[in-house]
Amino acid sequence: MDYFNYQDDGRLYGEACDLTRLAEQHGTPLYVYSRATLERHWRAFDQAAGEVDHLICYAVKANSNLAVLNVLARLGSGFDIVSKGELCRVIAAGGDPRKVVFSGVGKRVDEIRFALEQQIFCFNVESVAELERINRVAGEMGVKAPVSIRVNPDIDAGTHPYISTGLKENKFGIPIDQAQQIYRQAAALPHLEVNGVDCHIGSQLTELSPFLEAVDKLLALIDALAEDGIHVRHLDVGGGLGVRYDQEAPPEPSRYAEQLKARLQDRNLTLVFEPGRAIAANAGVLLTRVEHLKPGEAKNFAIVDAAMNDLIRPALYSAWQAIIPVDSTLQREAAVYDVVGPVCETGDFIGKDRTLAITEGDLLAVRSAGAYGFVMASNYNSRPRAAEVMVDGEQAFVVREREQLTELWQGESLLPGV
Numbered sequence: 332m333d334y335f336n337y338q339d340d341g342r343l344y345g346e347a348c349d350l351t352r353l354a355e356q357h358g359t360p361l362y363v364y365s366r367a368t369l370e371r372h373w374r375a376f377d378q379a380a381g382e383v384d385h386l387i388c389y390a391v392k393a394n395s396n397l398a399v400l401n402v403l404a405r406l407g408s409g410f411d412i413v414s415k416g417e418l419c420r421v422i423a424a425g426g427d428p429r430k431v432v433f434s435g436v437g438k439r440v441d442e443i444r445f446a447l448e449q450q451i452f453c454f455n456v457e458s459v460a461e462l463e464r465i466n467r468v469a470g471e472m473g474v475k476a477p478v479s480i481r482v483n484p485d486i487d488a489g490t491h492p493y494i495s496t497g498l499k500e501n502k503f504g505i506p507i508d509q510a511q512q513i514y515r516q517a518a519a520l521p522h523l524e525v526n527g528v529d530c531h532i533g534s535q536l537t538e539l540s541p542f543l544e545a546v547d548k549l550l551a552l553i554d555a556l557a558e559d560g561i562h563v564r565h566l567d568v569g570g571g572l573g574v575r576y577d578q579e580a581p582p583e584p585s586r587y588a589e590q591l592k593a594r595l596q597d598r599n600l601t602l603v604f605e606p607g608r609a610i611a612a613n614a615g616v617l618l619t620r621v622e623h624l625k626p627g628e629a630k631n632f633a634i635v636d637a638a639m640n641d642l643i644r645p646a647l648y649s650a651w652q653a654i655i656p657v658d659s660t661l662q663r664e665a666a667v668y669d670v671v672g673p674v675c676e677t678g679d680f681i682g683k684d685r686t687l688a689i690t691e692g693d694l695l696a697v698r699s700a701g702a703y704g705f706v707m708a709s710n711y712n713s714r715p716r717a718a719e720v721m722v723d724g725e726q727a728f729v730v731r732e733r734e735q736l737t738e739l740w741q742g743e744s745l746l747p748g749v
C-alpha cells in the first residue's frame with residue numbers, strides 16, 4: 332500500500348499533492364517520496380515486532396536522502412550502514428548512532444575508528460581479518476568494540492543472483508560451518524564484546540521459507556555458542572523482505588515477525604531488522620516526461636527524459652517497475668513501447684513492451700522507485716542528477732535540489748601550460 336493514487340480528476344497524486352503540478356514546478360526527471368508511506372512501512376515492522384525487544388535499523392543504502400532518514404529517525408528508527416558516509420548522513424539527519432549497525436565486507440580503519448567514537452550499537456563483522464582489525468583499533472582507543480558475526484548460512488534466497496548474498500559463493504559473511512570456531516576466536520580477543528549473531532541472505536525475497544531456514548540455523552548456532560559460554564544478546568535477521576513491483580505477493584512484516592517470535596521461544600534475544608526496500612521502494616515514484624515517440628518496424632520507442640543514470644535497476648537486473656501516465660484523462664492512441672532514456676547504451680531502458688497511451692510532452696510515473704533509485708544514480712553522459720521532493724499531506728518540500736551542470740566538473744582542472 333502506498334499513497335500514490337489517482338484522484339477524482341483522473342490525475343496521479345502523491346498524498347494530497349498533484350504530481351502534474353510538482354513536475355511543472357520542479358522539472359523532470361523528478362523523484363517524489365511520500366512521508367506517510369515511509370512512516371506506515373516503518374511502523375509495520377515496529378508493530379509486528381510488538382512486545383519483543385527489538386531494533387529496526389533501516390538500511391540507509393536503499394535511500395539515504397537526509398529527509399528520508401530524518402522522517403525515520405523521528406519515529407525512533409535505528410540504521411544499518413555500510414560506510415562512514417552513511418553514518419555521517421545518519422548523524423546529519425538527527426539519527427542516533429547508538430542505534431546503528433555497521434555492515435559491509437570492507438570496513439576501513441578510519442571508518443571503524445569513527446564508528447567507535449560514535450558509540451554505534453554493533454559491527455556486523457564479515458571476516459576473521461576484520462575481527463582482528465576491529466580488535467586492534469578498539470585496543471588503540473582503549474575501548475571494547477561491540478561485534479556480531481555475519482553468518483553466511485548457505486541458503487538460496489530465490490532472488491536475482493546479483494542481489495543474493497547468503498550462498499557459499501557470495502562474498503558476504505562467515506560460512507556457517509566455521510562460525511562456532513570463529514566466535515570462540517572472537518570471544519578470546521580482548522577488545523571485543525561479542526553480543527550478537529547476524530545474517531542477511533539477499534534482497535527482494537518474496538517467500539518466508541529462506542528467512543526461516545536461515546533463522547533456524549542461526550538459533551542452533553546461538554544455542555551451541557551458549558554451551559561454549561558465549562551468550563549473545565541479539566539476533567539480527569538482516570533485511571531483504573520483498574515488495575510488490577508487479578504481481579509479487581511478499582509476506583507482510585507481521586507474518587514474518589510472528590514466525591520469528593514463535594522460534595525465539597524463551598531465548599532472551601533482542602530482534603534486529605534491517606529493512607531497506609520494504610520501507611522505501613513503494614514510498615517513491617520517478618516522474619519523467621516523454622521527449623519523443625519513435626515508431627519502428629521491430630519496436631516502438633518512447634524516449635523519455637529519465638535514463639539508466641537516474642534509475643539503473645532495469646538496466647542492471649532487468650528489473651520490472653510499473654510505468655503509468657500521470658494524467659489518466661488524456662485521450663491518446665495506445666501502442667506498445669520500449670520506454671528508453673537518452674543515454675547512449677542499448678541497455679538504457681526503463682521498461683520494455685509497455686502498452687501506453689501517450690504523446691510527446693506527456694508525464695509518466697515510474698512506480699516503486701523510492702529504494703535503490705536516486706542512491707544508485709550517476710552522472711553518466713554528463714547528466715545532472717534529478718531533484719528529490721518529499722510530499723507530506725498537501726505540502727511538498729524539495730529535499731534535494733536538481734544538480735547543476737557546473738557541479739559536474741567541480742574539482743576537475745585543466746593541465747597547466749599550452
Ligand SMILES: Cc1ncc(COP(=O)(O)O)c(C=O)c1O
Binds near residue numbers: 533569570
Ligand atoms: C547487510 C544488509 N542489510 C540490509 C539490506 C537491505 O536489504 P533490503 O533493501 O532488501 O531490505 C542489505 C541490502 O540488501 C544489506 O546488504
Ligand SMILES: N[C@@H](CCCC[NH3+])C(=O)O
Binds near residue numbers: 644
Ligand atoms: N540495488 C539492489 C538491491 C541491492 C541490495 C543491497 N544489498 C536493487 O535495486 O534491487
